[in-house]
Amino acid sequence: MAKVIFDIETIGEFEGLDEDSQDYILKYAEDEKKKSDTKRKTALWPFTGQIVALALLNPETEKGKVYFQAPNKKIAKFSENGADFEACSEKEILENFWNDIKNYNQFITFNGRGFDCPYLFLRSAVLKIKATKNLMPPRYSADRHVDLLEQLTFYGAFRKFSLDFYCRSLGIKSPKIGGITGDKINKFFSEGKYLEIARYCLADVRATGELYKRWVEYIAI
Template sequence: MKQLVFDIETSGVSFDSLDHETQEYLLKRADTPEKITKVKEELNLYPLTGEVVAIGVLDVSTQRGSVYYQAPGRTIAPFEEGPTKYFAGSEAECLQRFWADCMDADRIITFNGRAFDCPWLLLRSLVHGVTATRNLMPPRYTTNFHVDLADQLAFYGAVRHYALAFWCKTLGIPSSKGDIAGKDVPQCYNAGEYERIARYCMADVRATRELFLKWNETIGQL
């Protein structure tokens, strides 16, 4: 069985680069300076005001992975670090590589993928005219194809959702936290730290794999 873990990193567009009509639309409900600032700071959270800057994919069994990431303005040759390959390209090229990986997957594993990663990947593919090869959003209450660990560990909202880093800390799983966090990605991206983002993305993917194995070996078969 081919099981793939994946994770994405995103960055928002510059608010000032948006046309006046779009700015007005986004600020329609922002009636205080604080809310206006919040809108501008959270453009990376939404697929119509941001873009996917890194996609990490890992085979659960072989532990071989790939990261597809953007590096605008630079030409970076593909390189390898251990069992991970890194490929720089445009957002559309990253998406195409991701869908090629997913084509023959029997199962996908994410952390909060249903609420974030999967809609982003599908909608950014729509924007670029890239054809999706799999439905990443099957019926929620089944793990036959998509295991969203955030959903599973919260029992579909019966208990509180905890962040991946908190689960890793609790269960003794090495994680990427301490280097950068998701909220730092836009700043790193604007600073041209593309490889740093790519490595951070893969660290989260590997942490998600370890969390999946612990879940699967203990309560995931119930």
């Protein structure tokens, strides 16, 4: 069975929303702190954010691809650390993803069911791009989609931890060690640190791959 690991990085666009939408988003934010927190959360919602990087990794060949946005910069395609990097628009990121994913039968993610997959579907709808695979098959089966957060919490029976925490606890190199974390993506993007975001996204799927191997060897039955 052809397998692929994928992960996305997103940013919020509160200032790009119209006034009515901004008022709606901040409707229940009662003070400046809550307003600031809500604005940061716009990266987590596909109607108020966008995808700025997407990484795919074949866990069997260890070969990967990273599609990432780099507005106002000319970055030629290049290969690094076993992966091909390509700068493109968000629409092209999604088109490339849906084209690539057609070649795989099993998807491996960390919280993909709770974040990445719904985000991919809804951003595709916004940009009028047709999905090519059902990334959200029946929840209680790992035959087609192995969401490691679901597996390691036994479908919610145990508390959730971050990818970073799982990796550190299991002796796997954490993708967070390089100084970038998901909550800093907006800042890095505004500073034009597009390659740093792309490399971080690749590090996420590589860490997910190592976590997947541990799950397969010691837990999956």
